[in-house]
Amino acid sequence: MxxxxxxxxxxxxxxxxxxxxxxxxxxxxxxxxxxxxxxxxxxxxxxxxxxxxxxxxxxxxxxxxxxxxTKKLRAVRMIGEGLLEAEAGATLQSLVDHANGKGWQGLESFPAIPGTIGGAVWGNAGACGEEIGDRVSQVRLLEAGSPGQWIDAASLRWGYRCSGIEDRVVAAVRLRLSPGSDPQQLKNRSRELEKKKRSTQPYLLRSCGCIFRNPAGDISAGEWIEKSGLKGTSIGGARISTEHANFIVNEGEARSEDIEKLIEQVQRRVRDLFQVDLVREVIMPGQRGGSR
Ligand SMILES: Cc1cc2nc3c(=O)[nH]c(=O)nc-3n(C[C@H](O)[C@H](O)[C@H](O)COP(=O)(O)OP(=O)(O)OC[C@H]3O[C@@H](n4cnc5c(N)ncnc54)[C@H](O)[C@@H]3O)c2cc1C
Known part of the structure; x- marks a missing residue:
């Protein structure tokens, strides 16, 4: 060890x-x-x-x-037509590329999400109205003293940015995709989405993606933040992105505390002005109220 x-x-x-x-x-x-x-x-x-x-x-x-x-646990293998098995640390992007290259439809909407498949499944990552959980057939969950069991994805409690996995450990994932598409079309779709992402988000700056979940209703978290007039506000080295208000970026010298203070300021302002509670999407490990 x-x-x-x-x-x-x-x-x-x-x-x-x-x-x-x-x-x-x-x-x-x-x-x-x-x-x-x-x-x-x-x-x-x-x-x-x-x-x-x-x-x-x-x-x-x-x-x-x-x-x-988990970054060294990144083995990926085909286990059947349209079926991929990946260890938790395999990048989501490598699986998108793999599936697109084979003409297996199902992952082309998930390019440029900079995480592992373990993290994506844990938080049920989403893009373009799709969720990764819809592509998962089985998850191998590890516990102390047990080599880990494959469980059916249907037995988990999937929801908006949650899988119900909570404190358990994702060791590996099996994905079920639909064979028979034109690889070039899938690649084009992924390329288009990636281009859109890069042109509407501060993609190259240090961030965690969207900092808040979208609340129920038609107005996104980013729109509530824009309405509150906080876009561009900074504390220390952290700033609410001028490109996309639901991103808080580290402009270079930010401390986590600066980012936390901005999160709290946004939550307070949006609650005071519109009576809307913005819930964090970013995970804050440690003593500050557990993982969420
Ligand atoms: C520029 C940018 C764009 C983004 N775009 C999107 C997007 O379009 N859609 C989206 O949903 N997200 C997006 N994100 C957020 C992020 O990339 C996703 O949430 C991603 O799935 C997190 O994966 P990770 O490996 O980085 O997980 P981490 O950030 O390392 O961890 C996230 C959570 O997953 C848990 N976890 C990780 N691995 C395991 C495991 N093996 N077993 C159990 N728990 C585990 C961690 O404990 C933690 O609670 C974006 C982030 C950035 C920076």
Whole structure:
């Protein structure tokens, strides 16, 4: 078990903020992953599973527990016509490319989401009105002392940006796609969507994607923020993006605290002006109210 101590988290998440993990590991096999989970539980440590860190805001104080980074668990294989099996750390983009290349319809709406399949399934990532959960047939969930069981996706509680997986660990995922499409058409669709994303979002800046979930109703979180007049507002090195108001970007020297303060300011203002509660989409691990 290759365990490291006091490892900086800022280089391991998209926001590039946050302190150190007390314990940190990058398992190379699913057996190692299971061993780490068992060790962490035996030690009574809080645990955080980290994919690409594209939806995470670590505290400046760091994480007083075990962070398990899945980036080395990235094997992908075809297990049948239209069926892909991927370890949790495989990138969503690599699966989109794989499926498009084979003419397997189903993932072409998910380009340019900078996460792993484990993170995408955990949070039921969405794009263009589609959700990744609709493509998942089975998920292998690990627990301490168990090699992990494949469970049917239908038995999970899928919803808007949630899968019902909660504190369990995604070791691997099986996706069911529809064979028989023209690969070039699928690639063109992905390219178009990626282009749109890059032209309407601060895609190259440090962020976590959308910071709030869209509330019920016809008005998106970004529109509520624009109406509140906060677009462009900054605290320290963090700014509400002028390109897309539902993004808070780190302009270079932001601390996590700056981003948190902006989140709170937006929530307060939108609540005061419109009686709308904006709920965070970004995950804040650690002592600040658990994962959500
Ligand atoms: C520029 C940009 C654009 C984005 N666009 C989109 C978009 O279009 N749609 C969208 O839905 N999201 C989008 N996001 C947000 C983010 O990319 C997704 O939420 C992504 O699925 C997160 O994956 P990750 O591997 O980075 O997860 P992380 O950020 O590392 O973790 C997110 C959550 O998943 C959990 N998790 C990760 N791996 C596992 C595992 N193996 N087992 C159990 N839990 C796990 C973590 O503990 C955490 O709670 C965007 C982000 C950025 C920066």
């Amino acid at each position: 290759n365990l490291q101590e006091m490892i900086g988290l800022r280089r391991r998440c998209w926001y590039q903020t946050g302190g150190d993990a007390k314990y940190f590991a990058e398992p190379k096999t699913l057996d190692e992953l299971e061993e780490l989970i068992s060790w962490g539980e035996a030690e009574g440590l809080p645990r955080f599973l980290l994919g690409h860190g594209s939806n995470v805001l670590f505290a400046d104080e760091g994480f007083d527990g075990l962070v398990i980074h």
